[in-house]
Every structure is written in structure tokens, then in C-alpha cells.
Amino acid sequence: MQTFNPELCYLNNTLQRGKRVVVENGFIVEIGEGDNSDKGLYLPGFVNAHSHAFQRGLRGRGEAFPAGANSFWGWREEMYRLVNEVASTSFKSWCLSAFQEMRNAGITTVGEFHYLHHEEQFDYAFDDIVIEAAKEVGIRLVLLHASYQHAGIGMPLSEEQKRFNTQDFDKWKTQIETISTRISESELCSLGLVAHSIRAVEQEAITQIADLAYHMGLPLHLHVEEQQKEIQQSLDAYSKTPMRFLCDEIEISPLVTAVHCTHTAEADMEEWLTRGGNVCICPLTEANLADGICDVPRIVRSEGVISLGTDSNARISMLEEMRLLEYVQRLYRQERGVCINSEGDMASYLVDIATKNGARTLGVKAGSIETGKLADFVVIDTEHQQLQGVTEEHLLAALCCGCDNSVIIKTIIGGH
Amino acid sequence: MQTFNPELCYLNNTLQRGKRVVVENGFIVEIGEGDNSDKGLYLPGFVNAHSHAFQRGLRGRGEAFPAGANSFWGWREEMYRLVNEVASTSFKSWCLSAFQEMRNAGITTVGEFHYLHHEEQFDYAFDDIVIEAAKEVGIRLVLLHASYQHAGIGMPLSEEQKRFNTQDFDKWKTQIETISTRISESELCSLGLVAHSIRAVEQEAITQIADLAYHMGLPLHLHVEEQQKEIQQSLDAYSKTPMRFLCDEIEISPLVTAVHCTHTAEADMEEWLTRGGNVCICPLTEANLADGICDVPRIVRSEGVISLGTDSNARISMLEEMRLLEYVQRLYRQERGVCINSEGDMASYLVDIATKNGARTLGVKAGSIETGKLADFVVIDTEHQQLQGVTEEHLLAALCCGCDNSVIIKTIIGGH
Numbered sequence: 001m002q003t004f005n006p007e008l009c010y011l012n013n014t015l016q017r018g019k020r021v022v023v024e025n026g027f028i029v030e031i032g033e034g035d036n037s038d039k040g041l042y043l044p045g046f047v048n049a050h051s052h053a054f055q056r057g058l059r060g061r062g063e064a065f066p067a068g069a070n071s072f073w074g075w076r077e078e079m080y081r082l083v084n085e086v087a088s089t090s091f092k093s094w095c096l097s098a099f100q101e102m103r104n105a106g107i108t109t110v111g112e113f114h115y116l117h118h119e120e121q122f123d124y125a126f127d128d129i130v131i132e133a134a135k136e137v138g139i140r141l142v143l144l145h146a147s148y149q150h151a152g153i154g155m156p157l158s159e160e161q162k163r164f165n166t167q168d169f170d171k172w173k174t175q176i177e178t179i180s181t182r183i184s185e186s187e188l189c190s191l192g193l194v195a196h197s198i199r200a201v202e203q204e205a206i207t208q209i210a211d212l213a214y215h216m217g218l219p220l221h222l223h224v225e226e227q228q229k230e231i232q233q234s235l236d237a238y239s240k241t242p243m244r245f246l247c248d249e250i251e252i253s254p255l256v257t258a259v260h261c262t263h264t265a266e267a268d269m270e271e272w273l274t275r276g277g278n279v280c281i282c283p284l285t286e287a288n289l290a291d292g293i294c295d296v297p298r299i300v301r302s303e304g305v306i307s308l309g310t311d312s313n314a315r316i317s318m319l320e321e322m323r324l325l326e327y328v329q330r331l332y333r334q335e336r337g338v339c340i341n342s343e344g345d346m347a348s349y350l351v352d353i354a355t356k357n358g359a360r361t362l363g364v365k366a367g368s369i370e371t372g373k374l375a376d377f378v379v380i381d382t383e384h385q386q387l388q389g390v391t392e393e394h395l396l397a398a399l400c401c402g403c404d405n406s407v408i409i410k411t412i413i414g415g416h
Numbered sequence: 417m418q419t420f421n422p423e424l425c426y427l428n429n430t431l432q433r434g435k436r437v438v439v440e441n442g443f444i445v446e447i448g449e450g451d452n453s454d455k456g457l458y459l460p461g462f463v464n465a466h467s468h469a470f471q472r473g474l475r476g477r478g479e480a481f482p483a484g485a486n487s488f489w490g491w492r493e494e495m496y497r498l499v500n501e502v503a504s505t506s507f508k509s510w511c512l513s514a515f516q517e518m519r520n521a522g523i524t525t526v527g528e529f530h531y532l533h534h535e536e537q538f539d540y541a542f543d544d545i546v547i548e549a550a551k552e553v554g555i556r557l558v559l560l561h562a563s564y565q566h567a568g569i570g571m572p573l574s575e576e577q578k579r580f581n582t583q584d585f586d587k588w589k590t591q592i593e594t595i596s597t598r599i600s601e602s603e604l605c606s607l608g609l610v611a612h613s614i615r616a617v618e619q620e621a622i623t624q625i626a627d628l629a630y631h632m633g634l635p636l637h638l639h640v641e642e643q644q645k646e647i648q649q650s651l652d653a654y655s656k657t658p659m660r661f662l663c664d665e666i667e668i669s670p671l672v673t674a675v676h677c678t679h680t681a682e683a684d685m686e687e688w689l690t691r692g693g694n695v696c697i698c699p700l701t702e703a704n705l706a707d708g709i710c711d712v713p714r715i716v717r718s719e720g721v722i723s724l725g726t727d728s729n730a731r732i733s734m735l736e737e738m739r740l741l742e743y744v745q746r747l748y749r750q751e752r753g754v755c756i757n758s759e760g761d762m763a764s765y766l767v768d769i770a771t772k773n774g775a776r777t778l779g780v781k782a783g784s785i786e787t788g789k790l791a792d793f794v795v796i797d798t799e800h801q802q803l804q805g806v807t808e809e810h811l812l813a814a815l816c817c818g819c820d821n822s823v824i825i826k827t828i829i830g831g832h
């Protein structure tokens with residue numbers, strides 16, 4: 001049993017003093033009266049709903065432009081170079097770097113959208129490494145295990161994509177069963193299923209993967225409409241957008257998440273949200289990759305569930321992701337206060353996105369400080385220079401707009 | 417005399433090892449061979465070309481939207497509330513907070529665009545306080561002393577703007593003479609002149625202020641076209657845009673800086689740049705205030721001199737300003753590598769913006785590590801987790817894209 005007596009604690013969307021949080025076997029079992037003896041503001045730990053940990057190895061790479069400006073596809077070439085130079089040791093070292101940096105950014109759960117599977121042919125050597133690395137760092141991991149079959153709709157994999165290859169649905173399902181057993185041995189790890197994208201997985205397999213996830217009660221994630229080219233390819237092949245395809249072909253539920261949705265049409269988004277689907281946005285990566293500007297106000301108006309991902313890990317900061325989500329909309333629309341809840345509260349809305357919504361997206365019992373939830377916390381130094389002079393009333397907004405990882409004292413995961 | 421032996425040093429736009437930098441009376445007097453005994457990467461200290469230090473008091477304020485989204489003008493109401501509640505003590509405390517946080521963000525020179533002058537009627541009490549606060553923190557200050565006369569073109573000041581009032585040009589000039597004497601006593605302080613904006617200063621006075629700056633050899637700064645409303649007011653009153661007005665009425669030189677230029681027309685910008693004028697952009701503040709998206713590629717193509725300002729100080733991070741300048745353009749244009757120099761190098765371009773260009777904008781002999789320049793450095797921890805595994809080739813790009821204030825070990829100002 002552990003007990004925490006936070007000076008300040010984020011409970012029921014308000015900041016409260018004098019609370020005591022009792023933890024048993026990793027879960028919060030009681031919230032009562034405390035003595036403020038634990039310094040700092042306790043928030044639910046941040047949930048990073050979309051990461052490719054190995055891409056931490058790209059930091060600073062692909063950022064020179066001798067031939068002038070390029071695009072997402074130029075960056076992808078650099079990423080593929082990394083993919084093909086990485087070995088077990090370096091793969092593990094990038095995972096360790098990314099996960100450790102995440103903890104220092106207040107992240108307690110990471111959804112690792114994992115598609116770089118093989119060191120040699122079909123060995124799935126990197127699957128275990130992701131799990132080991134997370135375990136060593138002590139971060140809660142949802143291994144989102146990705147099926148990857150195609151270079152594009154109806155196009156065989158290129159040489160440089162061979163390490164992603166999961167072959168047909170049945171073969172991939174066998175690996176899911178294997179890895180599922182491994183994961184059940186690890187206390188901080190759970191499983192989610194992924195069809196990488198409409199580009200990379202064949203039509204029938206996407207339906208099968210979605211069915212499997214639904215019947216296993218696991219989260220399902222897909223990359224959706226990050227790039228206009230993907231939409232065009234889908235229109236050419238299926239005469240419909242990727243999002244329309246998904247709405248037509250799969251069961252949508254609060255465990256199903258479309259990642260990016262940068263260029264999603266209004267009607268498609270409306271249906272996705274109405275049927276309970278989530279949207280994961282990755283502001284820093286989408287900016288770095290020049291993806292374009294998502295119609296976030298449409299999602300906010302429909303009370304859609306947005307979560308956040310650090311994606312390429314070019315920068316790891318949930319606080320910066322939170323403000324960038326709002327700031328990009330401000331710049332584009334010349335309006336302040338786009339990402340707000342029904343009370344007009346931006347800070348609570350952004351904190352929920354980074355915690356509660358991420359937890360739903362990954363199917364973990366975390367994301368809020370309440371009885372029955374996992375004891376995952378991020379502790380903020382309210383006396384840090386970046387928060388100097390800020391009153392309690394404005395603390396969360398100052399955190400969202402004015403702070404970086406320096407204000408994070410520590411993360412606590414499952415009470416430890 | 418001080419000597420520095422940086423492990424890594426940014427000289428002539430390249431990273432070099434084994435150099436020795438010798439400093440006398442605050443200036444670099446020699447660069448020779450060294451022994452790498454001083455840990456870290458030495459860059460020229462960052463130059464913050466546009467700040468309103470007291471607005472540090474707003475951090476987290478004006479970020480709730482119970483009546484729904486608002487705009488720059490909604491934020492300004494909150495700012496005016498702060499303006500009218502601040503007293504000498506609190507004004508000084510916000511200045512100290514802002515300046516100290518700037519040093520921790522690697523800033524060695526701040527251009528304080530100072531228009532909140534009076535505690536009581538025309539006492540200019542806050543002018544001295546800015547100077548004192550900078551002195552206590554040990555940051556190099558360019559006091560950009562602002563004339564402020566109007567609420568809008570031809571409109572008398574409102575009650576809440578009384579603390580800005582500098583009355584007519586002659587009265588303001590008297591204060592400039594007074595403050596100029598005070599400043600000459602302070603080693604780390606110099607003076608620049610400001611006409612706050614076309615909105616706030618009468619037509620004739622703008623010309624007089626520009627003349628005075630030109631003849632005194634001082635920098636001249638103005639807010640220009642941050643908001644479309646300002647452009648409309650100028651069109652109504654003068655039948656021309658603010659930028660057109662300036663091009664017609666004042667001497668433009670490398671010491672003259674237009675701040676923001678968010679909505680500046682192409683032809684106006686072209687003339688401004690051709691005649692040697694600078695543009696100061698404040699990415700984080702312009703995002704926070706929902707100003708809109710500046711046509712940065714136009715300035716880059718014309719080889720215009722862009723500098724950066726932390727402006728409202730809602731967040732103080734030059735590294736984040738640098739990446740946001742580029743990232744906003746990437747998102748809006750779906751192109752990567754907008755802010756690049758003639759070699760296609762983004763990182764050097766952004767570092768120059770944050771150093772050399774800022775120094776030109778403020779008229780200080782800083783901004784690069786070379787003989788004859790001020791010994792102002794920011795020292796970066798290349799072993800920090802955020803830079804882990806990054807090779808020297810990609811170090812600057814990783815710094816621009818992947819780091820926050822945590823990587824900054826210290827700043828050195830005038831060799832101390």
C-alpha cells in the first residue's frame with residue numbers, strides 16, 4: 001500500500017488541497033483527507049496515444065534542405081534510411097531513449113504503434129525489444145501491434161519496407177497470439193491491434209483485424225488521412241475516402257481510433273464521431289511533417305474524443321503538444337479558445353485530452369485520479385520559475401501555455 | 417580577462433572543437449586554439465528582439481472562454497486589467513521574473529519595447545524599474561522607449577491607457593534625454609526609440625521620432641500590421657496601409673524594425689526589405705493572440721532580416737520560437753524547409769535569426785562569436801537526454817526541433 005498527500009490534486013476537474021490518495025496493487029482504492037505533505041500538483045499521468053519510439057533516432061535528421069523545401073514524402077525517405085540501418089542494439093537504445101524522455105515529459109502510458117517488426121526475415125525480434133525497453137524504463141505500455149502488407153493499395157512492399165511485413169492476416173494473427181502470451185507476463189503491458197493504414201493493409205484484412213479487435217475487446221488503431229495522396233489513392237482504388245471506407249467496413253466503437261485525420265471530410269468525421277470513434281492528433285509531428293491543418297473545431301463541436309500522440313518523437317513534450325493543438329487553430333482561424341469544454345475552459349479540456357481521452361483511446365484504466373483507476377500520476381513543481389507568481393485559478397492554463405518539461409518533478413506509475 | 421575553451425563552438429556557421437575564446441572588457445579579443453576544457457556547445461547568446469516584460473504577469477490569465485472564442489482584442493482587455501492593477505513593486509517583480517526566465521532560456525540581450533511608463537501621472541517611474549530589474553538579473557537590455565499618444569488614429573487615450581501616455585513629441589523627447597543619461601551610467605544597457613504603432617502615435621510624431629532615431633544612430637521599432645483592424649483604420653484615415661505609410665514617411669535602414677507584419681501586403685514588404693528594414697516575428701505570442709499567419713516565405717526569398725521576440729512572455733523559450741516560426745509555415749503550406757538559407761540549411765538559418773539578426777535589430781555588437789563582438793554566449797548541454805544519440809552533424813537541427821530550456825546550462829554575458 002502507498003499513500004500520497006498531494007499539496008494540490010486534480011480531482012473532478014478541479015484543483016483540491018488536503019487530499020490523501022491510497023493505492024493498493026497499483027490502483028487507487030481510496031481518496032480521503034490528507035496533510036499536504038507531498039510537494040507539487042498531482043495530475044493524472046499523461047497518456048501518449050501514438051508513438052513510434054524508434055523514430056527518436058531521427059532527431060535532427062531530415063531537417064536540411066539542399067534541394068529546397070520538401071514534404072512528408074521526403075521525410076519518409078530519411079525515416080526509411082533509419083529503418084534499414086537499425087539493428088537490435090540500436091533499436092533498443094532508441095526505444096529506451098524515447099521512453100525515458102517520455103517519463104520526463106510526464107507520460108505514464110505510451111501507445112506504441114509498432115510496425116518495425118523484424119531484424120532479419122520474419123523474426124519479430126523488435127516486438128520483444130519494445131516490451132523489454134518499456135519494462136526497463138518502467139513506463140506503462142500498450143503495444144499497438146501493426147499489420148503491414150503493402151506499399152500502397154495493390155502494390156507489393158518495396159525492399160526498404162520488408163522489415164514491416166506481417167504477410168497475410170492469418171500469419172499476423174499467429175504472431176498476435178504469441179505476443180499476447182508474452183505480454184500477459186508483463187504487469188505494465190497490454191495489447192492493441194493495428195491496421196497500419198488503408199495504404200498498407202488490404203481491404204479484407206482491415207475488416208478481419210477490426211473484427212478480431214472487437215471480439216478480443218482490444219483497442220484498434222489506424223493511420224487515417226494524414227496525407228492527401230492517401231485519400232487520392234483510396235478514391236482511385238475504392239471510389240471512396242479512407243474514412244468512408246472504414247465507416248462502411250468496420251465496427252466503430254470507443255476502442256477504435258483514427259490517427260491524424262488531417263484532411264478528413266466533414267460528413268465522414270461526423271459519422272466517425274457519432275458512432276463513438278476517437279481521433280488521435282499529433283500536433284508537433286504533424287507540424288514537423290507539414291501534414292496540414294486538421295479541422296479541430298468540428299471535432300470539438302461534436303464533442304468528439306481527441307487524444308494526443310508524440311508520434312515521430314522529434315520532440316517529446318505533452319505540454320507543448322497541448323498548446324500547439326490550440327495555437328495552430330488560433331493562428332489559422334484568428335480566434336482564441338478553440339479547444340474548450342462546455343464551460344469554455346481550455347485548460348481542463350486540454351488536460352483531459354492528454355489524460356482521460358488518451359486512456360480511453362488505449363483501453364487502460366487510467367486518465368483520472370479516482371477510486372478504481374490506476375495510480376499513474378505526473379507531479380508538477382508549482383514553485384518552478386515558469387509558474388512563479390501564477391495564482392491557483394490560472395495554474396492549469398499557465399501550465400498549458402507557459403511551461404515545458406522542466407516543471408515536471410516526476411511520474412508515478414502504478415503507485416511507484 | 418576571461419578565457420573560454422568550449423568543447424564545441426559555433427564559429428562562422430559551423431561547429432568547431434578545440435577553440436579558445438579570449439575576452440577583455442566584455443568583448444571577444446582573440447579566438448585561438450584551446451583545450452576543450454569548457455563543457456558544452458557555445459552559441460552566441462540569443463537575442464530577444466521584442467518583449468513586454470510586465471506581461472509575464474498575465475501567464476495563464478485570459479485563457480478561459482466562458483463566452484466562447486474571442487480574439488486579440490479580448491486578450492487586450494485582460495492585459496489592460498493587469499496594466500491598471502500593477503504597482504511599482506509588482507511591476508518590478510514581473511520584470512525580474514521575465515528577465516530571469518529569459519536568461520534560463522538562453523537569452524543574453526532583451527529588447528524591451530516599453531510603453532507602460534507611469535505609476536502615477538507622468539512620473540515615468542517604470543522606466544527606471546525596467547533598467548534596475550535588468551541590472552539585477554544581469555541581462556543586457558536595449559530599452560526601446562515607446563511614444564504612445566492615442567487610443568486610435570485621432571482618438572484620445574482611454575482611461576485605461578493613461579499609464580502609457582507620453583504626450584506630444586517634445587515632451588517625450590525630454591524624457592528620452594533624461595533616460596538617456598541614466599542609461600549611459602549602466603554598462604549593460606542601451607537605448608532605442610519606438611513609435612508604438614500607427615494606431616497610437618500621430619502621423620507627424622512618427623516622422624519626428626524616426627528622424628530623431630536616425631540622427632542619434634539608435635534603433636527604431638514599431639508594431640506594424642499585427643491586426644487587420646489596424647490596417648483598416650489606417651486605410652480609413654490615411655488611405656494607405658500602415659506599412660505603406662511608413663515607407664512613404666520615414667527613413668528606413670538596418671536599424672529600423674517592423675514588429676509582427678502579420679498581414680503586410682507583398683509590395684509593401686518588398687519595399688521595406690529592399691530599403692533595409694528588419695522584421696521581428698513573435699511566433700508564440702502571435703499564436704497565443706490568434707494574430708494570423710505571416711507570409712514568411714516572401715521574407716525568406718527576399719533575404720529579409722527576420723528576428724524573434726518573446727513579446728507577451730506567455731511562454732519564454734527561444735528554441736520553441738525558432739521551431740514554431742518554421743512549423744507554422746510547414747502546416748499552412750504543407751512544405752518542409754521554409755526557413756532556410758541559400759545552402760538549404762534550416763538550423764543555421766534559425767540560429768542566425770535568434771542571434772545575429774536580433775543583434776542587428778537592436779543595434780548591439782553581439783550575435784556571433786568573433787573578434788570585436790560582445791562576449792555573450794549560451795551554453796548547451798550536448799549530453800542532455802533531449803540530445804542523446806544525436807551526432808554533431810545533426811546537433812543544431814535537433815536543438816531547433818527537439819529541445820526546450822532544459823538543455824541550457826547557462827548564459828554568459830560580457831564574459832561573466
